[in-house]
Amino acid sequence: MLEYSMLYPKTTASRRAVCMDGMWNFQLDWKEEGVTSGWCEGLPQPDQIPVPASFQDFYTEKDIREYAGDFWYEKEMFIPGEWEGMKVFVRFGCATHRAEVFVNGVKVTEHEGGFLPFTADVTDIVRYNMPNKVVVKVNNELRVTNIPVGTTVTLANGKKMAKPYFDFYNYSGLQRSVYLMAVPQEYVFDITTDYEICGRDAKVSYKIATTGEHHVEVTLVDEDGNVAARAQGKEGVLEVKDAHLWEVRNAYLYRMQVRIMEGSQVLDEYEEEIGIRTVEVKDTSILLNGKPVYLKGFGKHEDSDIVGRGFNIGVMKRDFELMKWIGANSFRTSHYPYSEEIYKMADREGFLIIDEVPAVGLFESLMNFMEASTGKQTAFFEKDTTPILLKNHLHAVEEMIARDKNHPSVIAWSLLNEPETTSEAAVPYFKEVFDKAHELDVQKRPRTFALVMNSVPGVCKCHQFSDIVALNRYYGWYVKGGHEICDAREMMIQEMEGWKAMNLNKPFIFTEYGADTLVSEHKLPSVMWSQEYQNEYLQMTNEVFDSFDFIKGEQIWNFADFQTTEGIMRVNGNKKGIFTRQRQPKDIAYKLKERWENLPVDY
Ligand code: GCB
Structure with a gap:
């Protein structure tokens, strides 16, 4: 059992929840002096910044955007006198990636992991009917011992920089709402x-x-x-x-x-x-209330202009409207558990969620989507640091299931994205993670993980753990793209024939497939990056999906264009979106709409 309650903050006859969103004081700790100089009591020269939001995209200086290290938030909170005798908590929807919290200069809690909530009990520290000060030290460095996995390097100018083993931008900060809560002693x-x-x-x-x-x-x-x-x-x-x-x-x-x-x-x-519903996997079917369902939808990201990964209620609404318009019925919370409000909306709108723990980057490469296909091996699960990583991973699984278990929308747990499964060393690691999810989830929802390109039949040592086998496949993009797409089609069919021959009697879904496409590019005949090519790519993959009856879902990568680390592989972000980052359709959106609106539910 976790130390704190994961229930969403609510005001009821016996409880109070006060949202602390708004402008907070903010200061980057360039000289790493915050701890020794007592910033926990108050920030010396703060700027003001909105919460919830990632801090990166507000500023015009690149050094700030790329800042890696400690940064501090501060806000005054008034504790009403009527709360005396109750238990008083401060609850953070998330702090990416780790935080220490101080109230009136006293440390009240710390938390590791950037995408799940945590709560500090401040009952004995706060002063009633008076302003109190909350200070949070957040750190956004990436490490090999924590999920998501990456490293942090020091540049020639002495500044630190995050090096993720994944492509989404390392947005960070207080990216979700903060609540002040009061509950009765017995709650x-x-x-x-x-x-x-x-x-x-x-x-x-x-x-x-x-x-x-x-x-x-x-x-x-x-x-x-x-x-x-x-x-x-x-x-x-x-x-x-x-x-x-x-x-x-x-x-x-x-x-x-x-x-x-x-x-x-x-x-x-x-x-x-x-919501009253059952979820089960039977043979090659995913059953909801005993009836087969075919998943149509997306891998998404929490990502938008200006606020980065910060929860944005307007963007959430628009995303659901677009998903309804296009005929989708599901999405994966790639590559981390999303804001709680998104699950509530999915509950209300009847969307199915594959809920993913932030276990991404368990393959040592910034471009694992490319390098996994080259046969590169990184002995990822054989390192001295693996036991610490596993401990943190298990803790995140526990927090995710505790937080999300009652959402009817959550129909499956995704426990890793694109890990290295080519070595036996992965097996005991997987066993612990999959067993933990099974033990913690009373509903025994199906478990899965997204298989990277080189986790193919005969090579992948871990697919047996999955109740639903989920494939991330880029034939026709990273492999045999452009005019070679006919070869890509053959390779994809060959792989699926390989799985078929294994007779696993499990449902397969595609959790990723897609082609980068610039909304500005039209070209006849097509070239890669043009909207015409994205359509051709879709047609090819759909033909393959339609020829194997054990394929029970397609979640295209990605719902929208999103920000990534800069580099030669990305044109100011990943452009595989079906919608632009501003949530307008590319041509492919109309094709998908036509397909998804015409596929039967249990296709
Ligand atoms: C993947 C990753 C995803 C990337 C995607 C891509 O395999 O899971 O995070 O964004 O490929 O577009 O390369």
Whole structure:
């Protein structure tokens, strides 16, 4: 069990949640003096910066954008007198990649991992009816012991620079909302649900963790506000008559109200929106509520102009509108768990999510998409640092499942992206990660990982861990692109024949395939990078998908163009977007729309 509750901050009859988003003081620690000079008590010369946001794209100086090291945030928070006697927390939606938090100069918590929330208990430190000061030291260096994996180098001018083993830009900072929270001493700490559909009815089993011994009551309320079921106790079953199921693109959400009671007095009240649905893999099918579903959608990124990876509610809305317009039903949170608000919206809109832990870069190369195809081996899982990496990886899996387990939209866990699976050394590492996810998830959702180009039949040592085999494939782009696309097609078919011959009896999905395309380029006949080529590429891959019946999904790379590290492989970012970074369609979007709107759900 984690030290702090992962429940999303909410104001209820017994709780308070105050959002601390807005302008915060901000200072980069160029001389690495913050710790010794006592910046935890207050920043000497701060600038002001918005939270939530990545800090990088606000500034015009390149040294700031590329800054690697410690940087500090500071804000005053007023703690109301009425909160005295309650437990008071400060909760960070994320701090990328690691943080130490100080309140009134006292260290209250630290956290490693840049894409999951953490909470500091500040009850004994805050002064009531007075302003208090929160200071956060964030660090964005990449290391081989942490996920996502990379290194940090020192340049000739003495400045540090992050070197990711992945292509997305190393955006960082307080990229998600910060909340000040007050809860009663005895409070709801965790809620876990599981579902069984019995004809027209359903059983919702639940488990509630609280911080005391008082009695718990649970009420399930339907979308019309009627009570659908009640139960008593910290563990039990809600029997729902004529259950309204949560279906793909046809969501139905019940409110699960949890109350801790002392006689007739409510000590704490928390409400979680849930959807009644089951997920299962059977033979080569992915079943939602017992019915086969074919995944259509994207690998995405949290990425947009100006705020970088910062949560942007407007961009979120636009992305869902575009996904609905194009006929998608799913996405993968490549390559890290996204902001909680995005899962809530997917719950509401009936989208299916493959939830990915930030385990990307487990292959020693900035361009693993290229180098994996060359036969390069990096002995990634054979290093002295591997046990520390594994420990951090397992912790992130635990945090992700604790945070996201009750979202009906989450139908699978992706536990790594493109790791090196060509050596036996990967096997025990995978076993621990996959076992952990299975142990922690009461719903036993399918587990997967995205296989890099060289993880092919007969070579990949780890595909057996996957309940759904997920392939990232770039035949026709990194391999045999342009006029050689006919050879790419043959290679792709040959690989799929190889998998078929293994008779794995599992569903396969494509979690990545795509071609970089500049929205400015049209050329007849096509050339790579033109919109015409992206269309040809799509047609080729679709023909292959359509010839193997064990392929149960296609999530194209990427939903939108996104920022990457600069270099000769990228034209100011990865341009495989179906939409531009500003969320306007490329030509291919219309082709995908035509295909996806016409594919049956269980195709
Ligand atoms: C991959 C990676 C993804 C890259 C993509 C590409 O295999 O998983 O993070 O962005 O290839 O476009 O090269």
